[in-house]
Amino acid sequence: MIGIGKTTLARQLYKAVKGQFQRRAWVCLSSDTSNKEILMKLIQQMAVGYAERDLSLEEMDEESLQNMLRQHLEGFSYFIVLDNVSEETELKYMIWKCLPYLSNLGLRPNRLRLLLTSRYKPDMVAYTHEMKALDFDKSWQLFLKTINKFTSAENKFTKELERKGREMLKKCAGVPIAIIDVARQKAKQRLSGIEWEQLFDSIDLSDSLKKLEPMYDELKDYIRPYFWHLSLFKENAIIRQEKLQQILAANGLHSIYITEGFVLQSILEVEKQHFRYVDYRLNPLLHMISIQKAEEEMGLEILRSNGNSRPSQKARHQVIHCGRDKFDPFTNEDSKQLISLIFHGGGRYLDDASQSYWKSFEALKILDIEDFGVKSLSETIGTLIELRYLGLRNNYIQEIPHSLAHLEKLKVLDIALNFMVEVPNTIGQMGNLRDLHMSDVIFRKPLKEDALQNLRTLAYISIYDSTYEDLIFGRMHELEKLGIEEVDENSDVGMLFATLAKIQNLRELFIRGFRYRSMPCLDGIGVLDGLFVLKLYGCIGRLPSAENLPQRISRITLVNTCLDEDPMPILENLDALSYIKLRNAYTGREMVIQHRGFVSLEVLCISELWYLRKIQVDGYAMWNLKKLEIYNCPHLETLPEQIRRMDELQKFKMVTTKHIATKIRNSGFTSRIVEEDIYP
Numbered sequence: 001m002i003g004i005g006k007t008t009l010a011r012q013l014y015k016a017v018k019g020q021f022q023r024r025a026w027v028c029l030s031s032d033t034s035n036k037e038i039l040m041k042l043i044q045q046m047a048v049g050y051a052e053r054d055l056s057l058e059e060m061d062e063e064s065l066q067n068m069l070r071q072h073l074e075g076f077s078y079f080i081v082l083d084n085v086s087e088e089t090e091l092k093y094m095i096w097k098c099l100p101y102l103s104n105l106g107l108r109p110n111r112l113r114l115l116l117t118s119r120y121k122p123d124m125v126a127y128t129h130e131m132k133a134l135d136f137d138k139s140w141q142l143f144l145k146t147i148n149k150f151t152s153a154e155n156k157f158t159k160e161l162e163r164k165g166r167e168m169l170k171k172c173a174g175v176p177i178a179i180i181d182v183a184r185q186k187a188k189q190r191l192s193g194i195e196w197e198q199l200f201d202s203i204d205l206s207d208s209l210k211k212l213e214p215m216y217d218e219l220k221d222y223i224r225p226y227f228w229h230l231s232l233f234k235e236n237a238i239i240r241q242e243k244l245q246q247i248l249a250a251n252g253l254h255s256i257y258i259t260e261g262f263v264l265q266s267i268l269e270v271e272k273q274h275f276r277y278v279d280y281r282l283n284p285l286l287h288m289i290s291i292q293k294a295e296e297e298m299g300l301e302i303l304r305s306n307g308n309s310r311p312s313q314k315a316r317h318q319v320i321h322c323g324r325d326k327f328d329p330f331t332n333e334d335s336k337q338l339i340s341l342i343f344h345g346g347g348r349y350l351d352d353a354s355q356s357y358w359k360s361f362e363a364l365k366i367l368d369i370e371d372f373g374v375k376s377l378s379e380t381i382g383t384l385i386e387l388r389y390l391g392l393r394n395n396y397i398q399e400i401p402h403s404l405a406h407l408e409k410l411k412v413l414d415i416a417l418n419f420m421v422e423v424p425n426t427i428g429q430m431g432n433l434r435d436l437h438m439s440d441v442i443f444r445k446p447l448k449e450d451a452l453q454n455l456r457t458l459a460y461i462s463i464y465d466s467t468y469e470d471l472i473f474g475r476m477h478e479l480e481k482l483g484i485e486e487v488d489e490n491s492d493v494g495m496l497f498a499t500l501a502k503i504q505n506l507r508e509l510f511i512r513g514f515r516y517r518s519m520p521c522l523d524g525i526g527v528l529d530g531l532f533v534l535k536l537y538g539c540i541g542r543l544p545s546a547e548n549l550p551q552r553i554s555r556i557t558l559v560n561t562c563l564d565e566d567p568m569p570i571l572e573n574l575d576a577l578s579y580i581k582l583r584n585a586y587t588g589r590e591m592v593i594q595h596r597g598f599v600s601l602e603v604l605c606i607s608e609l610w611y612l613r614k615i616q617v618d619g620y621a622m623w624n625l626k627k628l629e630i631y632n633c634p635h636l637e638t639l640p641e642q643i644r645r646m647d648e649l650q651k652f653k654m655v656t657t658k659h660i661a662t663k664i665r666n667s668g669f670t671s672r673i674v675e676e677d678i679y680p
Contacts, residue, residue, distance in 0.1 A: 513538020
């Protein structure tokens with residue numbers, strides 16, 4: 001994003017390589033910089049002696065400029081920085097037409113470097129370093145450095161003042177441009193005679209927000225409403241892509257590619273990658289801008305129990321931040337026009353609501369009460385007949401109201417993470433339901449209503465709550481993601497898989513074991529030939545052979561499977577496998593990956609393999625691996641020698657003991673990896 005420090009880092013690199021390259025150039029771009037201007041700036045810095053021939057670059061056409069630049073770079077090593085590359089910059093043109101071909105130079109690749117800084121993720125780059133916000137320590141160091149520079153003195157603070165200062169800087173969200181702005185403000189105020197105790201009590205981010213506004217201004221008009229809706233989420237919270245798209249769809253915004261565009265434009269940061277969906281994080285400063293724009297453009301109102309509210313007479317979307325104290329933000333007239341109602345925080349607020357509370361929300365389409373601590377819901381919630389999205393995840397609800405059957409337009413119901421919640425059989429009457437998220441639920445009768453045949457997502461449902469021999473699964477032709485739980489040694493998984501094989505669209509299957517019981521072997525799972533994602537949670541005696549696993553699987557996750565046998569000889573034969581995550585999945589001491597195993601694997605994450613002491617990689621196994629993560633494997637003191645030969649491996653992260661971390665660093669095995677993070 002703007003102000004994250006891209007150009008600063010590039011400047012440091014540009015200075016650091018001085019003397020290592022025979023030609024260097026720095027070209028700062030703007031949105032209207034033409035190809036010809038880029039060529040001219042490169043020639044002026046890299047074509048030695050062009051001025052001596054009294055040539056006017058402006059009078060030359062692009063082809064002549066290209067030839068001239070090529071001639072001056074032939075046989076020389078060069079380092080070029082293109083700063084502030086826009087989405088429209090023709091990188092393909094720059095790389096293939098302006099610069100000499102690598103094969104014509106006869107130079108080693110490390111003698112040619114093109115470094116780009118950009119808010120966007122351009123094509124045709126070998127490696128992208130994604131800038132992260134500064135942590136608390138680095139934020140404080142930058143603040144001190146800036147303060148000292150502007151006051152021309154080395155300022156020292158007591159522990160209490162430093163604590164207050166660090167607390168103040170949290171509002172800057174680790175963005176260097178904001179930290180520097182605040183430091184300049186405080187330096188000026190300090191020079192005017194104000195004491196530090198008073199200066200650390202408040203913060204003004206208005207200048208920083210103005211500098212970030214171009215990120216919003218550059219959005220096309222039809223994309224801006226998607227940005228406004230980011231204001232409905234908590235500050236600095238993990239935003240699940242699936243939930244974001246469901247809330248957007250409930251408000252009539254159906255494009256599923258907009259969030260991907262936000263990532264490319266550095267508005268959203270990818271926190272975690274799943275199969276179809278990812279988890280995002282929105283920088284708190286951009287969250288402030290989204291709130292400002294949503295208040296102006298779509299009638300957002302934010303109410304807080306501490307009295308620091310932003311009331312609006314024409315509110316259409318309302319976010320309520322609750323504390324422990326009860327407060328009443330509504331009159332009946334206020335609630336009739338609301339389309340979205342989002343609760344953040346917790347407390348007694350909804351537990352004390354009257355029976356008639358929900359009857360006044362006539363137009364409500366979105367109701368989200370996730371992570372709120374709700375214990376019960378009134379049957380009058382069934383009067384919200386316009387509701388499309390109902391989020392009740394992670395509360396203390398013990399019983400779902402029967403009246404939900406009246407919500408005929410409801411498409412998403414999320415009641416996951418409400419431990420042992422009783423779900424009425426009337427839920428099967430909700431014919432428009434598309435996504436049903438559950439876990440640890442109790443059904444008095446098995447689900448078998450035809451209305452559920454339109455579901456795309458059903459996760460999780462107990463294997464004993466689904467009488468799959470003659471009912472719902474066989475007719476769920478739209479089902480794409482299914483989670484089955486409470487699977488144990490008595491479960492007839494063979495019959496389950498035979499029934500699921502009738503679902504043509506099934507792509508993701510999650511299977512959870514029943515507490516400490518072991519799951520049966522899943523040999524029959526191979527009939528699910530359309531499956532792309534498989535996640536197993538819980539003890540299992542052994543994995544099916546590679547021939548008995550779906551051959552299209554691209555992502556597999558094993559958690560708490562506690563396998564006695566090494567799973568790699570089986571998994572390495574799945575040619576489509578690109579992602580593996582193993583957490584407490586294997587109890588052995590050695591893991592072996594054979595020659596040419598894992599031809600498509602790009603990401604390998606292993607964690608909590610408590611007894612693992614050696615990973616053996618033979619020959620050219622995992623040659624396409626791009627990311628390797630190893631967490632909490634306390635006896636794994638060495639890495640395989642073959643890591644040195646994995647040319648595609650760009651990211652390595654390891655969390656281990658201090659002794660092992662030092663040993664791995666000193667081994668030099670990871671020295672060629674661009675992005676290395678070994679902790680501590």
